[in-house]
Amino acid sequence: MRYLPHTGEDTAEMLAAVGAKDLSDLFSAIPKDCRFNGELNLPEMSEWEVSSHMNGLSRQMGAGAEYKVFVGAGSYAHHIPASVQYLAGRSEFVTAYTPYQPEISQGTLQAIFEYQSLTARLLGMEVANASMYDGASALAEALLMAIRIQKVKKKTVAVSRLIHPMYRKVVQTYFSPTEYTIAELPCLPDGTTDLSPLDGLADLAAVALQSPNFFGCIENMEEAGKKAHAQDALFLTAFTEPLAYGLYKNPGSCGADIVCGEGQSMGIPQSFGGPGLGMFASLNKYVRNMPGRLIGQTTDAEGRRGFVLTLSTREQHIRRERATSNICSNQGLCATMSGMYMASLGGTGIRQLARLNFDKAEYLKEGFRKAGVKIPFSRATFNEFTAAFPEGFQSVHRRLEKEKIIAGIPLECYYPELKNHYLFCVTEIFSKADMDHLIHTIQKEVRP
């Protein structure tokens, strides 16, 4: 086997050195009744066979240039520069461990320090950590952090119903063994969160909103922040599409205390939903309550700038059962890759790209409107929006699927009241011709 370098001679020499007669003798410390004496029932393939098998599986997927997938909902198809994919594949980054030994890990450390800084700038926050698993677990951890920060024990968090449905499910899972309760904030007719139920809520530790929300709408962030603070609750904001902050106000400027979400759209392949990137940021005053790794700047014995893992007394390997979280492995390489992408984009580039996404999505939205499709929510959107079709659109959707077009995802399975409502996404990779084709096809169905 090509990954196992020992020759028969090597093995024999080493066995002799340890005083074992054969390889199985090495396991004599394992009681007989604990040993498995059979053979593992697994396939075995050559490199060529594996490659052929995997290519076969990958060809069964509705992915690649011939498919037009007008779907976002937490996973976005953006162009990733060849340079970013190349750099993120450098084995010095890929095959290193968590940078516990800073003298020989400065590459990872500086790259993640830069990622933290760019993320903080993107979200308008003071400090960002080195990453969480994904947007959903980041939100669950952010809510737990908010409860931790409250000096008086508070047990309720208010969570908008327009936060990604899967994120809310993950929050429920994290909260299920705890004594904390989740109050759901309903939806207003314009596609934003109804903040009025907050008024009657006592015992409130945090208010959480997503913007752009699951329907694609920009939330009334400032108002929500003020309402949360008026009740001594922390204001948490989540996101699935951070590119929006290249065009719209960032969460920090709207009064957010903790900001978390999914960073996949910042240069990471969709990869069937993971690995992505849990971005996590807060105000400086809360940093000691933060979960996850943090990289800090310092100097070496000769006074040169260098970077280290820091404030680790919050973490599980030091504080064990009293740690701020159990997280150990994070999404380091995805964070690095996202840093590379943000650096490639730049301040000038992100404005241009955000604008391009917005303009394209508006073009499709307007095209739908003209084709007689109802756009139910009046609120401004970024690169996603909701469209309401006449009864029976499901069969059109299925027909389009055969043409390799995915015309949005149905919202009814998450919001039973939204029958025939579909969520669409348009990014820079879609051309006007792609959209015209979709509009035209739908027009024929809606207004035959």
Added chain:
Amino acid sequence: MKEAIGTTGLVMNEPLLWEKSRKGRCGISFSRKDVPDASVDADLAGEGPDFPDLSEVDVVRHYTRLSQWNFGVDTGMYPLGSCTMKYNPKINEKMAALPGFAEAHPMLPPDLSQGTLRLMYELERYLSEITGMDATTVQPAAGAHGELTAMLLFHAFHRKKGEKRTKILIPDTAHGTNPASASLCGYASIPVASNEKGVLDPATVADIMDEDTVGIMVTNPNTLGLFEDNIRKVCDIVHAKGGLVYCDGANLNAVMGIVKMGEIGIDAVHLNLHKTFSTPHGGGGPGAGPVCVKKALEPFLPVPRVEKKGEKYEFVWNRAESIGKIHAFYGNFGILIRAYTYILSMGKELKTASQHAVLNANYIKEKLRDVYHLPYDRPCMHECVFTDKAQEQYRITTLDIAKRLMDYGFHPPTIYFPLVVHGAIMIEPTETEPKENIDAFIAAMRAIAKEAEENPDLLKNAPVKTKVRRLDEVTAARKPCLCG
């Protein structure tokens, strides 16, 4: 020893990204603007982030230089205990980058995602086969996430029986993630002292196991590199009180094809695909932490489950007793691709991998035992633990030994863990290290032991060949600078 492989060469300094920014540069290609401008709501519009502006070549030089300051498995031997820094096969990376996988949206209709569904379905079965368990979820994104998932499964199991148990037993050799994961589930951690042989004593467990205790979290082989030889008895004691046994599978690399956890009394085990199954560590992640369980826990596994109906694979969401979701989608799928590729490439050779991993660790133990103190003098599994006790007389610590190893061209072992061993040096060579590298590592460790005696300053000042010298971690924590 012969000349050390560690040497110096020309490396470049490189500023922070924003220190090399020139406004107006851009490193990305844009698609043609083929639609008209739409109007933006002025009340909602923002300034855009203060990102540095760089060209593509600026970015490429920047990260290429940074990468050269890193040590990875591809650079050299990385014997980090309990981390299983084995070689990361290149075919794995190539398969994960296939456009059908890399560009797949997670909400594609089932007819357009048969490839990914089948991969998850088969990987779950392979992992169940390797661990001797009945069912597997691949949704957890990392080892600690798998631990939490297992604790949530235990919680759901006891709740269904109408029980509210509040404590969990955790041996003193456990990783810090174990008690931290238990806390997230509201369980109080009850430490269990290991005996003088470094393993659990059934009598100690019997004394504290009661009907208010959820069960036990055992790492097996444990973090001292020892097989918990009383595991069957421990499981019986825990089961007799209605408890469950969780195994932290971080050290599975020692026993693939040799021990099946499901056959020795374990109810749930998490695996680290980024350790045992060769997926890269990426400077901290992403990993994947599947959880394999016995039948009794299967109903509680996270949704969606992948099932096979005839020749078709599908997601099944309707599972009334499930703990719910623990990831926005289905976990770190790209990591699953790599582990699946590895298992297909290795097949039955996984057992040989474990045998060689154990051989290498025992070989190092034998070759260093006369110069470094061995706290538990027993045959080890895939890692061996030494201490700095023999070097104490020269005022040399484990940290000094670790730093000096860098000058010789090796990544240091895990140090100061497990916590029960004072000044621990935990060495895990893995099976992918050739004998001559292991011999060179042994020679370096022996040379350092000699230097400790004859010229301890060499160790105190180490490393000297690295891009930076020892860093001031105290100031970093006292006056945090976390954002530039």
